[in-house]
Amino acid sequence: MRKLDDSKEYCSYCGADLQGDQIPEEKQYHYGATHFTRKIGISSIEEDRIVKWQCPDCGREWERE
Incomplete structure (x- = not known):
């Protein structure tokens, strides 16, 4: 089984994790994925x-890529 990456994502508007x-x-x-x-x-x-x-923190929206 391959190892999954621990991909962190941040909001580009407010920087929330x-x-x-x-x-x-x-x-x-x-x-x-490793995290929800x-x-x-x-x-x-x-x-x-x-x-x-x-x-969920600032309420801003962005298009799905």
Whole structure:
């Protein structure tokens, strides 16, 4: 099993740490990550997917890449 990167993310507006709690090691492979995210996903019913992210601290939004 490959080692997953501990990818830290920060809000580009307020600098808040967006890395959430650690995912239990035995479940990390299924999530493809070592930690949950604090980002809030904003979805579109029409597109049936997340189209933007929102910072839980400052409330600013940015487009999903």
